[in-house]
Amino acid sequence: MRYFKIIILAFFVERASSLWFFENIANSLGFRQKPQIEEKDENGTCTSEDTLEEWGYELNNGPDHWGGICKCGKKQSPINIVTTLTQPGNVDPITFSNYDAQCNITVLNNGDTVTFVGFDDCPNQPYISNGGLGSRYDLHAFHFHWGHTDLDGSEHTLDGRKYSLELHLLHIKHGLTFEEAIHQPDGLAVIAIWFSLWFDSAPMSTLMPAIELVSTAENQTATISNFQVSQLLPQDRNQFYRYEGSLTTPTCNEVVIWTVMKQVQSITFSQMNIIRRIHLGGENNENRGLFSRMLGLIRQPALIRSINPDIGIPGANHRPVQPLNGRTVFFHG
Numbered sequence: 292m293r294y295f296k297i298i299i300l301a302f303f304v305e306r307a308s309s310l311w312f313f314e315n316i317a318n319s320l321g322f323r324q325k326p327q328i329e330e331k332d333e334n335g336t337c338t339s340e341d342t343l344e345e346w347g348y349e350l351n352n353g354p355d356h357w358g359g360i361c362k363c364g365k366k367q368s369p370i371n372i373v374t375t376l377t378q379p380g381n382v383d384p385i386t387f388s389n390y391d392a393q394c395n396i397t398v399l400n401n402g403d404t405v406t407f408v409g410f411d412d413c414p415n416q417p418y419i420s421n422g423g424l425g426s427r428y429d430l431h432a433f434h435f436h437w438g439h440t441d442l443d444g445s446e447h448t449l450d451g452r453k454y455s456l457e458l459h460l461l462h463i464k465h466g467l468t469f470e471e472a473i474h475q476p477d478g479l480a481v482i483a484i485w486f487s488l489w490f491d492s493a494p495m496s497t498l499m500p501a502i503e504l505v506s507t508a509e510n511q512t513a514t515i516s517n518f519q520v521s522q523l524l525p526q527d528r529n530q531f532y533r534y535e536g537s538l539t540t541p542t543c544n545e546v547v548i549w550t551v552m553k554q555v556q557s558i559t560f561s562q563m564n565i566i567r568r569i570h571l572g573g574e575n576n577e578n579r580g581l582f583s584r585m586l587g588l589i590r591q592p593a594l595i596r597s598i599n600p601d602i603g604i605p606g607a608n609h610r611p612v613q614p615l616n617g618r619t620v621f622f623h624g
């Protein structure tokens with residue numbers, strides 16, 4: 292009976308993937324209008340102008356279609372961190388200030404992710420300093436990236452390993468607006484934290500009710516009172532990877548000091564399933580709920596590997612890893 296169920300599910304997965312296969316063919320034959328993107332200006336400079344306006348993670352607007360700096364940049368993110376190639380770093384630990392402050396924040400389903408904002412208005416705005424950052428960076432917002440199955444979802448990978456979820460805590464250099472920061476080489480500092488399936492529900496527990504409230508449609512919002520962002524941080528904050536990179540979404544500006552925490556946080560199966568059911572924007576999303584649920588049911592690596600997670604199936608929001616192009620990744624710890 293068990294094998295019978297697997298065969299039935301495999302049939303549906305095959306059907307679903309062949310639908311996307313035909314969509315791919317339709318694209319290549321020009322049935323869909325592909326956006327024309329000019330990634331260099333008249334001086335040959337790599338520029339963010341003319342980047343696809345309606346970008347997303349689907350076949351017709353996914354990472355392969357992103358233009359501008361996303362296409363011609365040489366310091367793009369995310370990357371695969373190869374532990375044996377990292378250089379030892381020796382900076383002080385990062386100082387997390389006001390991370391225990393209670394802030395009233397808002398969560399928004401913006402169609403690409405769930406983003407948590409409102410820290411700019413918090414009386415004791417959380418900020419980071421030291422840790423080789425060279426300046427104070429104020430917490431502006433945070434959001435998540437995930438995939439169709441437990442086997443993918445993170446943007447950064449570690450020796451090729453993908454995690455189920457990745458948190459980005461977005462900090463702006465003190466005194467700058469976001470608009471100013473995305474035009475300065477060190478304008479932003481993002482702390483990335485990997486989440487892996489485990490039994491500890493605590494790190495994500497406060498966020499889940501609000502996430503559920505915004506999960507059925509784009510532009511939904513909900514509020515969380517007295518939120519302490521420290522609960523999202525791993526216990527060991529002293530071991531981290533550091534490199535210079537970019538925003539992982541258009542316009543992919545190369546202005547980010549990346550800190551990827553080594554210690555992985557825990558998220559439970561049921562929390563992860565709630566996140567995967569979030570209705571993101573995009574024309575194909577009506578198929579997504581059923582498809583994600585089917586993939587969630589099948590935990591058969593051989594079957595899942597037969598589907599390329601990066602071909603633009605709606606419902607995932609992670610960019611594939613980008614070339615390192617000679618950049619150094621430091622490990623501090």
Ligand SMILES: [Zn+2]
Nearest residue numbers: 434436459539
């Ligand atoms: Zn992000």
